[in-house]
Amino acid sequence: MQKKAFQLLTNNTSGVPSRITGLFSRRGYNIESITAGVTADPKYSRVTIVTSGDDDILEQIEKQLEKLVDVKDIKELKLFESVFRELVLIKIRVEDTQRQSVLSVANIFRANVVDVNADSLIVELTGSQNKIDAFINLLAGYEILEIARTGVTGLSRGTKDVVQL
Numbered sequence: 001m002q003k004k005a006f007q008l009l010t011n012n013t014s015g016v017p018s019r020i021t022g023l024f025s026r027r028g029y030n031i032e033s034i035t036a037g038v039t040a041d042p043k044y045s046r047v048t049i050v051t052s053g054d055d056d057i058l059e060q061i062e063k064q065l066e067k068l069v070d071v072k073d074i075k076e077l078k079l080f081e082s083v084f085r086e087l088v089l090i091k092i093r094v095e096d097t098q099r100q101s102v103l104s105v106a107n108i109f110r111a112n113v114v115d116v117n118a119d120s121l122i123v124e125l126t127g128s129q130n131k132i133d134a135f136i137n138l139l140a141g142y143e144i145l146e147i148a149r150t151g152v153t154g155l156s157r158g159t160k161d162v163v164q165l
Helices: 016-027 055-067 096-108 129-138
Strands: 002-011 031-038 044-053 071-077 082-093 112-116 120-127 143-149 153-156
Touching: 002 016, 002 055, 002 153, 016 031, 016 044, 016 055, 044 055, 055 071, 071 153, 082 129, 096 112, 096 120, 120 129, 129 143
Parallel strands: none
Antiparallel strands: 002 044, 002 071, 031 044, 082 120, 082 143, 082 153, 112 120
């Protein structure tokens, strides 16, 4: 099993995400993460899907996605030819005596504290999945109350495969 990230350029209309995820569920494919957002042109959305499978399954997924009417372009985001990021918000229970040590760990990872309460903090971190996983592992000694992860989004490096519609 290997992971692959696909970037789709789709029409920005209602039902498109449902048709994409429906394709995966009907065929029993797994979506490890999916992110979507409008592009510079509001007629189109960019969807990043991370999925896994053997070579045959991944090839089949790509072919099935290409057949969807609303998909205008699809490309694989290759590991060393693309930039990937994920956003995480983590709510941590902290006592006054723990607050400084949590802030120190956050500073090492260049995380931002976006909310402070008497008994908790919310920390925001953007980076690779490995960076986020490492940060969460360092917080193992604290009580993590909630985690919200966006999933992977990415763009290929350079201008050689930019699609203009």
